[in-house]
Amino acid sequence: MKHLGLPLEVISKEKLSTNLTANRHPIHRWFNFIAGFSPEFVSNCIQEANLKSNEIIIDPFAGLSTTLVQANREGIQSIGFEVHPFFYDISLAKLFPPKGEQQINNIESICQSVRPYFGELTEIWSKDALAFLNKLVPEKELRFLASALLLENEVNITERHIYRLVLSRVLELASGSQTDGIYKAPTTRKKSVCYNESITKICAEIRGDVAIIGDRYLSKSSLHLMTSEYMLPVDKESCSLCITSPPYLNNFDFAEMTRMELYFWRYASSWREITEKVRRKFIVNTTTVPTDLKRNQNKFVESLSPTFLAYLQPVVSELNQQKRVRPGKKDYDLLVYPYFAQIQSVFREIRRVLKIGSSFHLVVADAALYGVHIQTEKLLAELMQENGFQIVGIENLRTRGERWILKKRDGAKTSLGEFHIHAVRTDREQTSLLGSYIMQENLDLELEESTDEESVEQKLKTDTLYGLAKEAMExxxxxxxxxxxxxxxxxxxxxxxxxxxxQKIIVLTGINSSLDAASATVEQVVQEWQRVLAIPFDVEAALTKGVYEQMRERVRDLLSELEQETQGFTVFEASYIKASPYMLPLLQRLAKISSKSALKKRIGSVSDNAISEKASQKLADILNQQVSLQPVNCSELIQSIEPTLEGIVRDLVGRILLESVVASALDDAKLSYKRESEYSHIEGVLYNIRADFVIPDDKYPKAFIEVRKSSPRHASLYAKDKMFSAINWKGKHKEMLAVLVIDGPWTSETLKVMAKVFDYVVPLARVADIAQAISAYIQGDKSKLKWLIDFAVKPAVVANTETTSPDEAD
Known part of the structure; x- marks a missing residue:
C-alpha cells in the first residue's frame, strides 16, 4: 500500500472522533464541518485492517468524505454515500482535486474578475433566501458573491466543483455572524473578510496543497448521492472495511447548519423547500424532519425485533412524559423508532456488502433529550449484533464538553461521550446480546428477557422488489x-x-456495446463511444440495464433466503408468509398461480407490502400441496419471474425516468415546484386534481405538468378524460398553465385533442423549452397562456315559455 502525501501524526485519543486535526492535512482542510472524525482515525482503521490496494472501503454516511479522501491518500479504493446535496458537491471537489496549478489559477482569475452585481438581488434569490442571507453577509460582499454565482455555468465543467468549494469558503469568511454552538446566529457578530482577500487566501492554500500531492493523488473513490439504506450500486461481499459515523440522535439539524449554503447555491428557496428537498432524505434524528416521517411510527416499529423494541420502549415512554410537562412540547419521543429502524436498514446493507470477517468501525455519541439519557452506543451495538456482526469492543474516545452541549439544552445526570464501536461481519445473523458484551457492560435499562417467540419476528423486512427497483432507477x-x-x-x-x-454501464449500454462494463477500462469506454458516434443513444436501455442486474441479484438472494426458511422448499408456514410479504412474487410462482387476478380469487386481496393471516394460511396450504406434487426447480423459478421484473421496470421508466428529466429541466430553469408525492391536491371546480408537477406549489398554482408515456389506445382514452378535466381545473384557476409532456406513440388526432385542452403539449426532448416558457409566464409574460375558461352563475329569470322568442332564450 502506497501512502501519498505527508505522514499523519499520532494524536491523542480524545481528538480521534473530532475534526480538530483536519486543518493540518492537504485536501481535508479545504472544507471542514463541525461533525466528523479525524483523518488519523481513518488511517488507524486502514492500517489495522492491513488492506491491499485492490480492496474497498465503504462509508455509508460520507459527509465531507474524510474516509474517502484519506483512502485516496493511502492508495485504497473507496465508496461513499451521502444524501446532503451540498456535502456531496463539496466532496467531489476534494475527491477529484485540480490536477495542476493551472486549474486553480484559472479559478482564481475568474473569481478575481468579478464585479459587484448591480441588479436586484431578488432576481437571483427568493425572498426568504435573500432575507436570511442579508442577515449573515454584508451587502457589498453578497453582491460580489452574487456575480460569482452567476458565472458558475461559464466555468469549465471539470473545474466547477472546486469553483463551488472556493466560493463556499468565501461565503463563510464573508459572513459576519458567528456559529453559536452548531448553528449560524444572525444576531451575533464576527469579522467579515472581504471577497478579494478571501479568494487570494483560499486559492493559495489549495495551490500549495496541489503542489504537495502532485500527480500522485489519483482518486480511487466513487460517491453516490443517495441513501445508504439501499446501497444498490455496491455488489454483495465486495468491501473489506467500513468506517463511518451516522447522524447522532441529538436533534442537531444538518440542514439548518448549512442553511446559508443551501440558500446561496439555490438548492432550496424556502424553509419548507429545505424540509422537502433536503431533510426528507436524512436519517430521522431531529424534530424538524417532515411530519409524516415522525408520525408513521408503525412502519418503523414493525421493522425492529421485539427484543430490541423492549430496549426502546422505556426510553420512548419517558420522552413522551417529559414532552407533556415541558413548555416546548418537542416530539423527541417520535424520533427514537424511526432513527433506529433506518440505522438498522443501513446495518443490513453494510453486512450485505462486507466480506465475512471484515471490520466495521463506527463513531457515535450518546444523547440527552429533555434530560433522558439515551445510550445510543450500546443500543447500536445491540442492533449490530442482531444483524450479523460480532462486537469486538466499545471504547469511550472522549467526554463531550461545550462544543456539543449548549447551556440552553437539558443535560443528562451522567456525562456524555463519543464512542468507537468496533465490530466484525460474521457468516450468520445473530439474535441478541442478552448475557453477552452489552449486558456485561450493564445496559441501564430495566428489561425483561425476551421469549423465543419474540425473536422469530426480528427478521421482518419491508423491502419489496418494486421498492428496490425504484431506488435503483432513481x-x-x-x-x-x-x-x-x-x-x-x-x-x-x-x-x-x-x-x-x-457511468460505464450507462454509456456502453446506450450505444449497444458488447464491452463488459465491469472489466472495461476508462480508456476503452471512451474509445468505444468514439468508435460508434453515429449510433443513436438508447437512454431507456442505458438506464435499465443496471436496474435489471440488481433486481436479478435480489431475486437470487430472496430465493436463497426462502430455501433456508422453508427447509429446502418443503415446509411453508403461514406465520413466515405473513411476516415476509416481500416474498409474494416468488411465492405466487411457486404456487403456479399465473396472474394477480387468479391469486386474488384463490387467497383474497394481498400485496408484497401486507398479507393477512387468513390469506397467509390459504397460500401456505396451496404451496405445501404444490411442492408435494412437484419438486422446485430454481432455474425455472428465476426465469418465470422475468416478466414481473420487466413489468416493474416498464412502470418505473414512465414514473421515474421521464419525470426526472422534467424535474431536471425545472431545476435548470430555477423554478420551484412540488412533485405529486409532496402535496395533497390542486383544487378544482367539481373535484380536486393531482398532477405530476405543480409550480410553484398547490396553494397558489401557476402551472402544472403531467408526464405521460403511453400506447395509442391508452392515449385516446386519456384524451377523452382530459376534455372534461380541463373545465374543472381552468374553471378554478383561470390563469394556470396546463402542460402535457409526452413520450411514446401518440396519434396525431389524439394530440390535436390534447392541444385544445392543455396550453402546451410537448415531447420529452423539448421539456427544457417549456420550462423556460413557464419561467417567463411566472415573471409576467401573459402571452404564454393559451386557453381561458370563465364561468359565471347568474340568477334564473322566470319567463312565459309561450311568449319567449328563440332569440331571447339562450
Missing part, C-alpha cells in the same frame, strides 16, 4: 442526468465522465 437517473450535464448531453464523453461502474 439512482441511475441521477447518474445519467449528471453525466449528461458534464458531457454536454453526451456529445463529448471524456475519461473523467466514466469513472464509476454505473
Amino acid at each position: 439512482h441511475y437517473v441521477r447518474v445519467y442526468i449528471e453525466l449528461s450535464r458534464q458531457s454536454h448531453a453526451l456529445a463529448n464523453i471524456k475519461p473523467e465522465h466514466v469513472q464509476s461502474l454505473e
Whole structure:
C-alpha cells in the first residue's frame, strides 16, 4: 500500500472522533464541518485492517468524505454515500482535486474578475433566501458573491466543483455572524473578510496543497448521492472495511447548519423547500424532519425485533412524559423508532456488502433529550449484533464538553461521550446480546428477557422488489442526468465522465456495446463511444440495464433466503408468509398461480407490502400441496419471474425516468415546484386534481405538468378524460398553465385533442423549452397562456315559455 502525501501524526485519543486535526492535512482542510472524525482515525482503521490496494472501503454516511479522501491518500479504493446535496458537491471537489496549478489559477482569475452585481438581488434569490442571507453577509460582499454565482455555468465543467468549494469558503469568511454552538446566529457578530482577500487566501492554500500531492493523488473513490439504506450500486461481499459515523440522535439539524449554503447555491428557496428537498432524505434524528416521517411510527416499529423494541420502549415512554410537562412540547419521543429502524436498514446493507470477517468501525455519541439519557452506543451495538456482526469492543474516545452541549439544552445526570464501536461481519445473523458484551457492560435499562417467540419476528423486512427497483432507477437517473450535464448531453464523453461502474454501464449500454462494463477500462469506454458516434443513444436501455442486474441479484438472494426458511422448499408456514410479504412474487410462482387476478380469487386481496393471516394460511396450504406434487426447480423459478421484473421496470421508466428529466429541466430553469408525492391536491371546480408537477406549489398554482408515456389506445382514452378535466381545473384557476409532456406513440388526432385542452403539449426532448416558457409566464409574460375558461352563475329569470322568442332564450 502506497501512502501519498505527508505522514499523519499520532494524536491523542480524545481528538480521534473530532475534526480538530483536519486543518493540518492537504485536501481535508479545504472544507471542514463541525461533525466528523479525524483523518488519523481513518488511517488507524486502514492500517489495522492491513488492506491491499485492490480492496474497498465503504462509508455509508460520507459527509465531507474524510474516509474517502484519506483512502485516496493511502492508495485504497473507496465508496461513499451521502444524501446532503451540498456535502456531496463539496466532496467531489476534494475527491477529484485540480490536477495542476493551472486549474486553480484559472479559478482564481475568474473569481478575481468579478464585479459587484448591480441588479436586484431578488432576481437571483427568493425572498426568504435573500432575507436570511442579508442577515449573515454584508451587502457589498453578497453582491460580489452574487456575480460569482452567476458565472458558475461559464466555468469549465471539470473545474466547477472546486469553483463551488472556493466560493463556499468565501461565503463563510464573508459572513459576519458567528456559529453559536452548531448553528449560524444572525444576531451575533464576527469579522467579515472581504471577497478579494478571501479568494487570494483560499486559492493559495489549495495551490500549495496541489503542489504537495502532485500527480500522485489519483482518486480511487466513487460517491453516490443517495441513501445508504439501499446501497444498490455496491455488489454483495465486495468491501473489506467500513468506517463511518451516522447522524447522532441529538436533534442537531444538518440542514439548518448549512442553511446559508443551501440558500446561496439555490438548492432550496424556502424553509419548507429545505424540509422537502433536503431533510426528507436524512436519517430521522431531529424534530424538524417532515411530519409524516415522525408520525408513521408503525412502519418503523414493525421493522425492529421485539427484543430490541423492549430496549426502546422505556426510553420512548419517558420522552413522551417529559414532552407533556415541558413548555416546548418537542416530539423527541417520535424520533427514537424511526432513527433506529433506518440505522438498522443501513446495518443490513453494510453486512450485505462486507466480506465475512471484515471490520466495521463506527463513531457515535450518546444523547440527552429533555434530560433522558439515551445510550445510543450500546443500543447500536445491540442492533449490530442482531444483524450479523460480532462486537469486538466499545471504547469511550472522549467526554463531550461545550462544543456539543449548549447551556440552553437539558443535560443528562451522567456525562456524555463519543464512542468507537468496533465490530466484525460474521457468516450468520445473530439474535441478541442478552448475557453477552452489552449486558456485561450493564445496559441501564430495566428489561425483561425476551421469549423465543419474540425473536422469530426480528427478521421482518419491508423491502419489496418494486421498492428496490425504484431506488435503483432513481439512482441511475441521477447518474445519467449528471453525466449528461458534464458531457454536454453526451456529445463529448471524456475519461473523467466514466469513472464509476454505473457511468460505464450507462454509456456502453446506450450505444449497444458488447464491452463488459465491469472489466472495461476508462480508456476503452471512451474509445468505444468514439468508435460508434453515429449510433443513436438508447437512454431507456442505458438506464435499465443496471436496474435489471440488481433486481436479478435480489431475486437470487430472496430465493436463497426462502430455501433456508422453508427447509429446502418443503415446509411453508403461514406465520413466515405473513411476516415476509416481500416474498409474494416468488411465492405466487411457486404456487403456479399465473396472474394477480387468479391469486386474488384463490387467497383474497394481498400485496408484497401486507398479507393477512387468513390469506397467509390459504397460500401456505396451496404451496405445501404444490411442492408435494412437484419438486422446485430454481432455474425455472428465476426465469418465470422475468416478466414481473420487466413489468416493474416498464412502470418505473414512465414514473421515474421521464419525470426526472422534467424535474431536471425545472431545476435548470430555477423554478420551484412540488412533485405529486409532496402535496395533497390542486383544487378544482367539481373535484380536486393531482398532477405530476405543480409550480410553484398547490396553494397558489401557476402551472402544472403531467408526464405521460403511453400506447395509442391508452392515449385516446386519456384524451377523452382530459376534455372534461380541463373545465374543472381552468374553471378554478383561470390563469394556470396546463402542460402535457409526452413520450411514446401518440396519434396525431389524439394530440390535436390534447392541444385544445392543455396550453402546451410537448415531447420529452423539448421539456427544457417549456420550462423556460413557464419561467417567463411566472415573471409576467401573459402571452404564454393559451386557453381561458370563465364561468359565471347568474340568477334564473322566470319567463312565459309561450311568449319567449328563440332569440331571447339562450
